[in-house]
Amino acid sequence: xxxxxxxxxxxxxxxxxxxxxxxxxxxxxxxxxxxxxxxxxxxxxxxxxxxxxxxxxxxxxxxxxxxxxxxxxxxxxxxxxxxxxxxxxxxxxxxxxxxxxxxxxxxxxxxxxxxxxxxxxxxxxxxxxxxxxxxxxxxxxxxxxxxxxxxxxxxxxxxxxxxxxxxxxxxxxxxxxxxxxxxxxxxxxxxxxxxxxxxxxxxxxxxxxxxxxxxxxxxxxxxxxxxxxxxxxxxxxxxxxxxxxxxxxxxxxxxxxxxxxxxxxxxxxxxxxxxxxxxxxxxxxxxxxxxxxxxxxxxxxxxxxxxxxxxxxxxxxxxxxxxxxxxxxxxxxxxxxxxxxxxxxxxxxxxxxxxxxxxxxxxxxxxxxxxxxxxxxxxxxxxxxxxxxxxxxxxxxxxxxxxxxxxxxxxxxxxxxxxxxxxxxxxxxxxxxxxxxxxxxxxxxxxxxxxxxxxxxxxxx
Amino acid sequence: xxxxxxxxxxxxxxxxxxxxxxxxxxxxxxxxxxxxxxxxxxxxxxxxxxxxxxxxxxxxxxxxxxxxxxxxxxxxxxxxxxxxxxxxxxxxxxxxxxxxxxxxxxxxxxxxxxxxxxxxxxxxxxxxxxxxxxxxxxxxxxxxxxxxxxxxxxxxxxxxxxxxxxxxxxxxxxxxxxxxxxxxxxxxxxxxxxxxxxxxxxxxxxxxxxxxxxxxxxxxxxxxxxxxxxxxxxxxxxxxxxxxxxxxxxxxxxxxxxxxxxxxxxxxxxxxxxxxxxxxxxxxxxxxxxxxxxxxxxxxxxxxxxxxxxxxxxxxxxxxxxxxxxxxxxxxxxxxxxxxxxxxxxxxxxxxxxxxxxxxxxxxxxxxxxxxxxxxxxxxxxxxxxxxxxxxxxxxxxxxxxxxxxxxxxxxxxxxxxxxxxxxxxxxxxxxxxxx
Numbered sequence: 002x003x004x005x006x007x008x009x010x011x012x013x014x015x016x017x018x019x020x021x022x023x024x025x026x027x028x029x030x031x032x033x034x035x036x037x038x039x040x041x042x043x044x045x046x047x048x049x050x051x052x053x054x055x056x057x058x059x060x061x062x063x064x065x066x067x068x069x070x071x072x073x074x075x076x077x078x079x080x081x082x083x084x085x086x087x088x089x090x091x092x093x094x095x096x097x098x099x100x101x102x103x104x105x106x107x108x109x110x111x112x113x114x115x116x117x118x119x120x121x122x123x124x125x126x127x128x129x130x131x132x133x134x135x136x137x138x139x140x141x142x143x144x145x146x147x148x149x150x151x152x153x154x155x156x157x158x159x160x161x162x163x164x165x166x167x168x169x170x171x172x173x174x175x176x177x178x179x180x181x182x183x184x185x186x187x188x189x190x191x192x193x194x195x196x197x198x199x200x201x202x203x204x205x206x207x208x209x210x211x212x213x214x215x216x217x218x219x220x221x222x223x224x225x226x227x228x229x230x231x232x233x234x235x236x237x238x239x240x241x242x243x244x245x246x247x248x249x250x251x252x253x254x255x256x257x258x259x260x261x262x263x264x265x266x267x268x269x270x271x272x273x274x275x276x277x278x279x280x281x282x283x284x285x286x287x288x289x290x291x292x293x294x295x296x297x298x299x300x301x302x303x304x305x306x307x308x309x310x311x312x313x314x315x316x317x318x319x320x321x322x323x324x325x326x327x328x329x330x331x332x333x334x335x336x337x338x339x340x341x342x343x344x345x346x347x348x349x350x351x352x353x354x355x356x357x358x359x360x361x362x363x364x365x366x367x368x369x370x371x372x373x374x375x376x377x378x379x380x381x382x383x384x385x386x387x388x389x390x391x392x393x394x395x396x397x398x399x400x401x402x403x404x405x406x407x408x409x410x411x412x413x414x415x416x417x418x419x420x421x422x423x424x425x426x427x428x429x430x431x432x433x434x435x436x437x438x439x440x441x442x443x444x445x446x447x448x449x450x451x452x453x454x455x456x457x458x459x460x461x462x
Numbered sequence: 463x464x465x466x467x468x469x470x471x472x473x474x475x476x477x478x479x480x481x482x483x484x485x486x487x488x489x490x491x492x493x494x495x496x497x498x499x500x501x502x503x504x505x506x507x508x509x510x511x512x513x514x515x516x517x518x519x520x521x522x523x524x525x526x527x528x529x530x531x532x533x534x535x536x537x538x539x540x541x542x543x544x545x546x547x548x549x550x551x552x553x554x555x556x557x558x559x560x561x562x563x564x565x566x567x568x569x570x571x572x573x574x575x576x577x578x579x580x581x582x583x584x585x586x587x588x589x590x591x592x593x594x595x596x597x598x599x600x601x602x603x604x605x606x607x608x609x610x611x612x613x614x615x616x617x618x619x620x621x622x623x624x625x626x627x628x629x630x631x632x633x634x635x636x637x638x639x640x641x642x643x644x645x646x647x648x649x650x651x652x653x654x655x656x657x658x659x660x661x662x663x664x665x666x667x668x669x670x671x672x673x674x675x676x677x678x679x680x681x682x683x684x685x686x687x688x689x690x691x692x693x694x695x696x697x698x699x700x701x702x703x704x705x706x707x708x709x710x711x712x713x714x715x716x717x718x719x720x721x722x723x724x725x726x727x728x729x730x731x732x733x734x735x736x737x738x739x740x741x742x743x744x745x746x747x748x749x750x751x752x753x754x755x756x757x758x759x760x761x762x763x764x765x766x767x768x769x770x771x772x773x774x775x776x777x778x779x780x781x782x783x784x785x786x787x788x789x790x791x792x793x794x795x796x797x798x799x800x801x802x803x804x805x806x807x808x809x810x811x812x813x814x815x816x817x818x819x820x821x822x823x824x825x826x827x828x829x830x831x832x833x834x835x836x837x838x839x840x841x842x843x844x845x846x847x848x849x850x851x852x853x854x855x856x857x858x859x860x861x862x863x864x865x866x867x868x869x870x871x872x873x874x875x876x877x878x879x880x881x882x883x884x885x886x887x888x889x890x891x892x893x894x895x896x897x898x
Contacts, residue, residue, distance in 0.1 A: 029526065038711055041548035044520070046788075047538050051526035052506060064501040069508070069525040079503075086501055116545040124547075139712045175713060175830055182715050184830045223835075225681040225856060225895025256494070258600055258635070338502065373825030375837070379600055379635050380642045382854060384837035386825040406826050406835035406856045406895070454678070456835050456856020456895030461683055 002027055005097060007073045008154045011055075012094050015080045016156055019089025020057040022316075023080075024155040026293065027053050027071065028335040032147040033111055037123040039131055039140055045116055050149075054335035055079050059087045061321050065338040095158035103290035107166045109195035111146045119144055122198055123170075126207045130174045133211030136218065138182075139175040140211070144168065146194070153295035161295035167286065167440055168197040169429065172207055176214035183220075183403070185213035185388065190286040190429040190440060200284070213370070213389050216401050223390065223405035223457025229365035230407060230453045231358055231393065231420075236371050236428030238443035240450075241276060241348050243376040243383040244411035249278075249303055249311075250329075251318030251341035252435055253378040260381045260412040261309060270307040270415025273351050277302055278313055280328050280344040286429040287345040287442035294330035294339050301327050303346075307415070315341040333437025340436045347444030351421025355447045358420045360396040366405060366455055367391045367398055373430065381411040406456040420449035463527070464614045467511065471536050472616060476513040478554035480615035482748055483509050487608040491576070492601055493583035499601070510788070511535070512554065515543035519552035519772075521788055551775035556617040558752035561745045562736060568626050569653045571606035579604050582630065582657055589663035590634045595671050600644060602632040619750045625742065627652055629879070630662070636670035643853075645670030650741050650879060673818070676839060676853035678896040685814035685869070686857060686892040687807065687843065690876040692820050694884035696834065697731075697797060699827045700861055701882065704731075704758050705790040706773030713830060715862065716764055724764045725865035730798035731759035733768065735783065740794035740877045746783065753783035753793055768792060796883035799875040807870045807888055814843040815894055817857060832862040856895035864889050 003011075008025055015023035032048040052069035053076050064086045066079040123142040130140035149165040169190030176183050187206045191197045232240055248259040261269060280298025282288050289298050294316050302310045314322060315330035318341055331342035359367065367390060374385025387405035391398045427444040464481040471479040485507045492500035510523045513536070520543040522535040583602040590599050606628035613621045633646040647665040651657055688696065708714035716724065725731075735753035736743050746752055749771050757765050769777065770785030784790050808816065817840040826836040839853035872886035 042546050043548050043550070045542035045545055046520065047522040047524075047535060047542065049522075049524035049526055049531070049535070051524065062498060066503045067506065068504065069506045069527070071526075082503065083501075086498075116542055120545055120547070177712075180715070182830045184828060222833075222858075225858065225893055227897065256600065257598070336504065336506065338500070373822070375822040375825070377644060377821065379644045382821070382837070384822040384826065384856075386822065386835065404828075404833045404835045404858060406822070406837065406858065408837045408854055408856055454854065454856065454895060454897075456837075456858050456893070458833065458835065458858035458860060458893045461891075461893060 002071065002152065003073060005160065009097050011076055011080055012154065012156045014077060015057055015084055016092040016094055018084045019087035020059045020084060021092045022058040022156055024056040024153065025053060025076070026335050027152040028149065030147060030149040030334065031111065032145065035116065035119055035123060035144045037120065037127045037142045040124050040128045042120045042124065050334050052335040055083060056338055057083050057087065058317060059089065061317060063317055063338065067335050094156040097154055097160040098158045100160055100162055103163045105164055107194040110166060111148055111194065114195045119195065126172060126203055129204065129207045130172065130211045133208060134176070134215045136176045136178050136215055137174050137211055138177045141171065141173040143171040151293065153293065155295065159295040161291050163289065163291040165289060166192060166194050168193050168195065170197065170203060172210045174210045174214035176218050178218045181218055183214050183217035185210050185217065188429060191284050192286060192288045193284055217403050220401035220403040222459030223402040223455060224459035225456050227452055227454050229362055229449060229451055230455065231362060231365060231367045231447060231449045233367070233369045234424045234445055234447045235426035236443060237368065237447070238347055238428060238445035239371050239374050239385055239430065240414065241445060242343065242346050242443040243374040243385060244409065244414050245276070246278065246343050246346045247376050248378045248381060248411055249313055251312055251314040251322060254312050255318045255321045258379045264309045267309055268307050269309045270304055271418050272307045273421045274304055274307050274415055274418055275349040276304040276347065277349065278343050278346045282345045282442070285345045285427060285442050286440045287343070289344065292328050292330045293332045296326060296328045296330065298328040298344060313341045313343060315339055331436060331439050333439055337436040342434060342436060342439060343432060343441050345427060345442035345444065347425065347427065348421065348446065348448065350423045350425040350446045353420045353422045355422045355424055358422055358447060358449050359393060359398060362393045362449065363395060365393040367393050368405070368407070376411065383411055384408045404457050408454050408456065414450060417451045418448050419451045422447040464612070467532055468614065468616050470533065471513055474536055474540060476515050476536065476540060478616045479511060479513045480554050480613065481509060481511055483507065483612045485610045488605060490605040491579055491583060492603050493580060493587055494601060496584055496587065498580055511539065513539045513543065514552045514554060515540045517549060517552055518543045518546045520546070551772050553771040553775060554615050554617055555619060555750045555771055557619040557750055561752045562754065564736065564743050564745045566743050567652055568624060571626060571628050571654060574654045582659060585659045586630070586632045586663055589659060590632055590666055593667045593671065595636045595638055595674060597635050597637045600633040600635050604628065604630040613750050615750065621746055621750055623744060627741065628654065630657055632666060634666050634670050636674055638674040641674055641676065643670055643673045645673065648879065673839060673851045676851035678854050679842065679852050679894065681896050682894060683891050684894050685811050685888065685890060687814065687816045687886060687888045689818045690872065690874050690884050690886045691878060692817050693797070693887045694876065694878045694882045695820060695823055696861065697795065697884055698880050698882040699823055700829055701792045701795055702829050704768050706767040706769040706777060707790050709767050710773055710776055715832070719764050720766050722764055723762050725759055725762040726868050727762045728800065728871060729759055729762045729865055729868060730757060731795065732756070732798055733758055733792045733795045735793035737794045737796070739875065740881060740883065741879060742881055744793060747785040748787065749785035751781045751783045751785060756782060792881065794877065794881050794883065796875060796877065797871065797885060797887070799873045799885040800871040802870060802872055804872055804874060804886055807872045807886055808843050809846040811843045812845055815852065816841045816843050816848060832860045834859060834861060857892055858895065859892040864892065
């Protein structure tokens with residue numbers, strides 16, 4: 002990597018022709034991917050992402066360039082190429098400050114545990130899934146480990162490095178009976194090293210995955226209808242992530258492409274909804290000490306008792322919106338210019354009890370596990386898939402149903418939340434947007450939405 | 463450089479090695495409100511080395527090309543290969559007898575001044591904004607990509623390919639009273655002169671305006687026609703079920719179904735690396751195996767899996783030239799078109815749905831079971847004609863069931879950027895979720 006004086010010199014060069022902000026982002030990321038299928042270690046791959054990204058801004062106009070050739074000369078070439086887009090007077094660069102310590106409490110980093118030892122743990126989980134039921138025809142367990150080291154330097158004096166250590170275990174089961182195949186999966190992840198296996202109860206997850214795949218074999222196809230939906234905790238939070246999180250990002254707000262534009266201080270949901278995006282939840286998959294613009298992450302209040310309190314804002318959009326950045330500038334790698342993104346986004350716990358919410362529902366759908374979802378911020382229309390669902394009839398969970406898809410409008414759904422329980426949990430996912438694919442937590446306690454459109458293939462004559 | 467890495471690996475006791483190098487140069491531009499909003503340029507060389515050690519194959523991918531780093535990675539490759547517990551065929555390929563000639567022109571997009579590309583976007587934005595229903599153009603995008611791929615291995619194989627293309631689009635936001643819709647149309651070009659701003663603006667506007675004023679509809683069972691683009695999107699998700707890896711791992715229902723009828727008699731699914739209408743053509747896969755045109759499904763009969771070297775060896779079949787990105791994927795995979803134009807295709811539908819947009823394909827499709835349930839919008843079909851727009855519905859069914867109930871296939875084959883193509887397809891009946 003480059004010396005501090007070289008970086009300073011490159012930033013000086015960057016601001017010679019009118020740009021008023023320059024940033025250099027250096028990255029060295031190592032990853033390892035171990036895959037076990039039906040008890041056998043079938044592949045172990047290593048990966049490396051390495052390069053430099055250079056960003057210049059004049060006012061709100063931005064140019065970005067990146068290369069994997071990390072030397073003073075090759076980055077200078079990128080800088081010269083980029084600065085040719087601007088014309089104007091030289092802006093003075095603030096001298097680079099000192100690095101502040103980042104939180105690094107990883108107990109078992111990637112290289113401290115052998116691939117054999119890691120493989121053994123995964124083999125045991127794969128075998129556990131496989132042996133759960135004779136109808137399980139495939140049992141996958143995978144470990145993805147990533148160590149991302151970044152250094153961010155900018156013309157306002159920021160000189161900050163950060164190390165992000167992620168571990169994620171994917172468990173999947175495929176069950177087969179009478180020609181019918183069904184799959185179920187779980188993918189718990191943490192900002193941790195191999196100690197994730199000490200912190201997370203994977204044996205329980207393995208059983209749940211196997212049980213879920215087998216149960217789906219006898220589930221009925223969901224019948225399309227409009228009905229109350231109880232969304233379970235943890236990954237159920239993907240509803241808030243899609244329907245409200247994305248439209249609260251400055252990328253949508255700054256362009257006026259969000260139903261939440263101009264609504265700060267106004268009612269956007271029912272009184273029982275309070276929501277946060279927190280960049281620094283201890284050990285969380287979505288956490289960072291410093292964001293990808295070198296700003297410390299923080300806990301951002303988004304909605305309080307139904308009233309809109311804040312957006313998620315990056316450096317450039319802060320200039321556009323004339324507001325402060327919120328430590329939310331993120332990117333997948335040096336191949337992306339940073340922009341406003343979520344970290345750990347969640348609906349805060351309420352006062353209701355899970356059991357009471359089910360008891361209180363005469364007829365509806367209990368979405369126990371959700372798959373992924375999508376939102377179009379400009380229209381606010383969102384959808385998400387139910388991986389494991391049950392009908393609620395007369396306050397009791399009855400038949401398992403499969404293939405349910407939930408759709409709705411972001412601005413309506415918050416008002417339709419009529420129950421929030423006290424059992425907040427997080428679920429982990431990869432979130433894709435303008436600046437690439439990044440690890441995020443979604444989270445919520447069990448909630449009830451009074452009415453949603455539910456699709457499904459059931460009810461065919 | 464590549465040969466040095468191979469030599470270093472061999473010296474370390476790795477039996478065979480292959481270097482797969484991709485150099486990607488790109489320029490990306492975006493215009494917003496008549497100003498340049500984004501300008502990204504890049505030049506990245508990424509390397510994949512596969513090596514056989516202890517009769518097992520392992521892979522390292524990297525972008526730090528320093529010798530010290532490569533040395534460390536080759537050691538890691540050895541350790542990783544050693545830790546594999548399963549012995550599967552591990553093959554570095556000596557090469558096919560011959561390779562098809564790829565007739566694909568190269569164009570130096572870099573020779574066109576940047577200002578012309580920015581003007582293209584500004585012009586496109588203005589032309590779309592001129593429509594009274596357009597409240598704004600959410601974003602515009604132009605990207606040009608130049609990719610050079612080189613494959614060198616210790617068996618003496620040395621292959622390379624070079625590909626250039628660019629694409630552009632603008633996302634318009636259309637509004638009529640309270641109803642907001644977005645629409646765009648991606649134009650891919652092999653030569654800068656292919657960009658026709660007038661036509662691009664027209665297509666985007668037609669898409670946006672025609673979908674305005676959409677309503678939901680009554681839930682129930684309806685005949686459904688998918689537009690060519692949407693059926694290609696669905697097909698793309700299901701390409702994985704035709705992979706030899708999925709068969710070997712018990713992850714496709716097609717296992718043990720080779721030479722059996724799996725779809726209606728008029729269904730032909732073809733993988734053609736050199737199809738003249740496809741956007742990308744290739745003469746060899748990432749393992750150096752020659753590519754060729756192949757029927758995957760012919761007259762509804764499943765003809766066999768797509769293989770890379772490993773799965774071909776496991777199934778004792780010839781490799782099909784589908785080894786890409788360390789796994790198996792299709793090249794240009796498409797549903798063979800038939801004669802009917804669109805108007806004729808929908809002529810006998812009394813009360814049906816024409817779907818022109820699907821959202822959430824990454825979450826709403828289960829490839830293992832064939833089930834899909836997707837947010838959709840489009841149009842009602844009434845008495846054989848396109849009627850009013852519909853939105854916020856869910857279309858659900860089973861893919862394996864649907865390809866056995868195809869009532870009509872159009873003539874309008876179109877390939878998407880993903881390499882998957884389809885004409886419009888009329889399915890006898892699917893479930894639509896909407897209003898009660």
